[in-house]
Amino acid sequence: MAITQDDIERAASLLRSGGLVALPTETVYGLGADASDPAALARLYAAKGRPADHPVIVHLAGVEQLGGWVAEVPDAARRLAARWWPGPLTLVLRRAPGVLDAVTAGRDSVAVRVPDQLLTLEVLRRAGIGIAAPSANRFGAVSPTTAAHVRAGLGDDVDLILDGGPCRVGVESTIVDLTDPARPLLLREGAVSATELETELGVPLAHDRGPSRAPGMLAAHYAPRARVELARDADDLAARARRGLAAGLRVGTLAPQDAGDSPEGALPLGRLRDAKAYARELYALLRMADDLGLELVVALPPSPEGVGAAVRDRLTRAAAGSATTD
Ligand code: TXA
Ligand code: MG
Secondary structure, three states, X not given: OOOOHHHHHHHHHHHHOOOOEEEXXXXXXXXXXXXXXXXXXXXXXXHHOOOOOOOOEEEOOOHHHHHHOEOOOOHHHHHHHHHHOOOOEEEEEEEOOOOOHHHHOOOOEEEEEOOOOHHHHHHHHHHOOOEEOOEOOOOOOOOOOOHHHHHHHHHHHOOEEOOOOOOOOOOOOEEEEOOOOOOOEEEEOOOOOHHXXXXXXXXXXXXXXXXXXXXXXXXXXXXXXXXXXXXXXXXHHHHHHHHHHHOOOOEEEEEEHHHOOOXXXXXXXEEEOXXXXXXXXXXXHHHHHXXXXXXXXXXXXXXXXXXXXXXXXXXXXXXXXXXXOX
C-alpha cells in the first residue's frame, strides 16, 4: 500500500485540473482544491457542506510561495515561518489582491501554512499552486486523522485520498493572526504553544477564541454523538462515570495514564501516556465512542503544557457542543 511517485503525480495533476484530493498533513487530513480555481472551490464547499462565510487555509510548498497570496510578510511572520514551517502553524496575514473571496470569505486577510508531511509537500511542490484545504470531514464532524476516517465521511465525493497513515500531531494547527503585527492574536491552539510563540515574538499574545475571528471553531464541530463531560481530577472522573452508569448510560472514559483505573462498568476508551499521545489519539477515540454506541464520555484532559492546551480546548468545545446539540 506504499505510496508511489505515480500516486503523487496523480494527486498533483488532479489538483491542477480542478479535482478534490484528500491530503495527509501532520495535524489532520485536509480536503485539497486549487485555491485559485473558483469551480474547484465550489466543489470543495459542496463536498464539505461548509457555509460560504468560513474561510479556508491555503497550503503552500514553502515560504517562497507566499508572494501571490499575501500583501506583505511582516517581520514577525518571517520569524515564525522560519522557526516552524513546515509545521503545525497557520499565519493569518493581509491578503494579496486577487485572492478569491471563496478562500477568504470576503475578509482582508488570508490564512497560510506549509504542512510538515513529506508526501503532501511533494504534491504541493509538483502542483506548484496554493491548495485550499479545510479538514477533510463534513461540516460539523470531528476532523479525520486517518485515510479511513476520510473515506467514511466523504467517500465518493473525493477524487483521490492520499493515504499517508495516521497523522502525527492529531489536532488542527495553531492559528496566529498577524494582520496587525504589533498585536499578534492567537485564534486557535495547536501543537505550537502560546508560550513558544510569545518567546519567539517577544510580545504577549492576545487570545481570541471568539467565533467572529476564526469562524469554523463552533463548539459542535468537536462533539461526537455521545455527550462529553470534562472531569477536574481523577476522583471527579470516577464520580461522573458512576453517575452516568447509575443513570443507565453506556459510559466511556478518557484520561492520562496516571489517572487511575476506570470505574467498574465504564469502558476505558483511552489511557494516554502524555499530552502528545492524547492529541494524536483524541479524534479517533471520539469516533470510536460513537462506533461503540457510548452515550457519555467522561474526559480528564492532560495538563496544559505544550499541545495539552489544544487538547483541553478541543475537549471543552466537545463538551459544550454536546450540551447544546441534543
Ligand atoms: O491543521 C490544520 O490547520 C488543518 C490541516 C488540513 O491543515 N486544516 C484546518 O482547516 O483545520 P479548517 O478549515 O478545518 O480550519 C481552518 C480555520 C477555521 O477556523 C477558519 O475560520 C480559520 O482557519 N481561518 C481561515 N482563514 C482565516 C482568516 N482569513 N481569518 C481568520 N481565520 C481564518
Ligand atoms: Mg475543520
